[in-house]
Amino acid sequence: MKTCTRGCRPRGARHSLIRVFRLTLAAAAWIALVSPASAQDSGSGRAQAQREPGTGVTWDNRPTFLLGDHGRIEIHARLQTDYLLRNEADPDAAALPFQDRLSVARKRVGVSGELFGRVSFQVEGELSDEQPWRDVFADVKITRAVRVRAGHFKVPFSLEQLTSASDLDFVARAAAVTDMSPSRDLGVMVHGRLARRAVKYEAGLFEVDGQTGLWAPDAVRTVAGRVTVAPLEDGKNRGSEALEIAAAWLRSDLPESRAGLAGHTVMGQTFFRRMFVNGTRTRLDASVAWNGSRASLRGEVLRSSDTRVGQGVDGSTLSDLVSTGGYVAGIWHLVPRGAGGRDFPLRALDLTARFDRLTFGSGSALDEAFLNPRADHVAPIGKEAWTAGVNWHLNRWVKAQANAVREQLIDPLALLPLGATPLWSAVVRFQVAM
């Protein structure tokens, strides 16, 4: 969420925000109005395109260029605007004017496609961003079981991190996922499906921050691997998406710097500051996802361990910095998608709830616990949050989400000045994505 709420925008930016907000609503209204016809057309459009690969431009949920037997290219766009309802962490938030409650979470455009039956690609960027590029990769299918992806894309690690922001069931990812997972990096990855789709694997080598080049001797690299097992069959003797169990392992070089993991509240305040680290970072992740027709359940646990060679105030080696976290989320499909052909203005309606937790500490508990960035015994600090929400899919492109979050800091030694009072926050998100 990380909505900016205090004096962080110049006046011009505020007007720009209002324009974006209006644009979001206008786009939502337009798409909603034209959606019944196009939605009916779109399902058959893809089937028709697959049956008769022609050429030209068509609308298949989004503008699509058909290249005959050579493939297809699709144009994507995504706009997410947040409206802050409540932020108890900021005493001035209640008095914020309308324009200061707005923020643009994402403003992206992209192109994806398939070429020659073997190559797929994606190029996506954030508009008006200092580092605009998001997914920029090509994916080559060697066999059904072996594909190779190269470029800038998400490191295979966490289930929720790998889920596109426009498909999330909550406005913000769980804190453990946001603060402990890598995002996108420059790299190369082998992936594929085995055993009739019952097993999916991803294994890659990435360069953190893309500063030196993947093969440079001084490159800061990440090695990542993830395996997903689908133990149930889908009726066609293939692995089903109804139940997926995944495990991931990741190891990164960690140059000497103050680059330990930090902890943030949902509104972006830092409750655990970065520590000095040096050596390697090892991360583990395990997740389970059950997707039923009327409800879904997801759970994920993450653990990160950073070595701290020579990082004591006297140059001694400190115990590992350890972060753990996870979440359990439930989604009740009050109005399931596709139920009875419902469409605008109620394609689907979900009620959502999630509990998530993120804690920081260290491998040593022998000495007095401190919070300074070179503490050997790092004082246990963490955060628990309950999130409840509603997801209203007006049609396949337009979604409104409302989330209320109750956060509670875990500070058993009372070292933080933030206090122990739970804080509430609430945000409404409008999303147009195609």
Next chain:
Amino acid sequence: MTLPSLLACARHAAAFVLVVLFVLGTAAAASAQTPAELFDDTRLHTVEIVIHSRDWADLRENFRSNDYYPADVIWNGLRTRNVGVRSRGAGSRYHAKPGLELAFDHYASQQRFLGLRSLVLDNLVTDPSMIREAVAMALMRRLGIAAPREAPARVFVNGAYAGVYMLVEPIDTVFTARHFDGGGLLFEYRWTYPFYATFPGESLDPYAVLFESRSPGVHAMAELYSPMRELFRTINQAPDGGVDQVNRYLNLAGFIRTVGASTFMAEWDGVLGYDGMNNFYLYRIGEQAQLIPWDSDHAFRAADYPLLAGAGENVLMRRLLEDPGLRLAFVAAVTKAMAVAQTDNWLERELARQYALVHDAALADTFKLATNEEFEQAFADLIAFARKRPAFVNDGLAPLR
């Protein structure tokens, strides 16, 4: 019970006794230390800072930044861990010998060192004599003014000598609790532009720029700065003959006492500084604020430094001097400061004592800006000041009486 088990029991008992003795000994040593000992200015202290070499290099390289670095601080055999160290100062920031703030509560809001939340290590680079600040504040305290305690110290960083510093008691909630009733709001004056107590206007923003809130917790702008605005409105808009109305917002007796002492000491960079107001705090209880002096590295400027330097430009001081009663109060304040300084030749003796205390350490301080010759000359100038200033002040006060 077998012999080995008996021996094991004995070993455990002995270990237990040793641990108990160690804990009791450590506790006794810690409890024996007090802030009064830390600020005991009759001896040269030793402060050791253990900080990661990379952090120390970063702090010196980025000496204009206020970033904190973790460190252990050792004083008098007492090791305090988990201390936040940062570069500090305004014009005195210097990469080779950074002024330091040791914040004991930075990484743990409840952590204290001898009851202190923090400690200032003044790098003394703007004062070749290295003792002006300590002597000036000592005179303030002798006059009953709430002024910080100070003591000289040799500072070592990771075992290497880093120079002579002055341990300075910070103006914070611990200080105000010692001197005033609690529950007030503390402000540090931030020199931003030459400000002479004119009326900054109706908006509260300029007051927030000039007076940085140093009170813990969250306070609304109106709570912090509305009385400040009324203070400067009254200073500038009170009718002729009515300047005593300022007393509602500023303790005028305390203000005059402090300015009187600064005047005798030829303070060049204080409330009536050469470039506007500077180097003070305000502590406000209810509506009325108390003036607290800070940073007197530029005291004892010259024996013939004009008595009313800066008084004409400063609206408050000008109006005080126009009021016969308040002008006489100012004369009395300067006279009293002079008398205290002259009693038993206190000022000259104090300068000589402080000089002797830091002498060898100062000569060995290779990070100071001044040369050893300049250090010696600065002390000679101070002695000359102590001998000549009273006569000059007496002459200057005569027309004001």
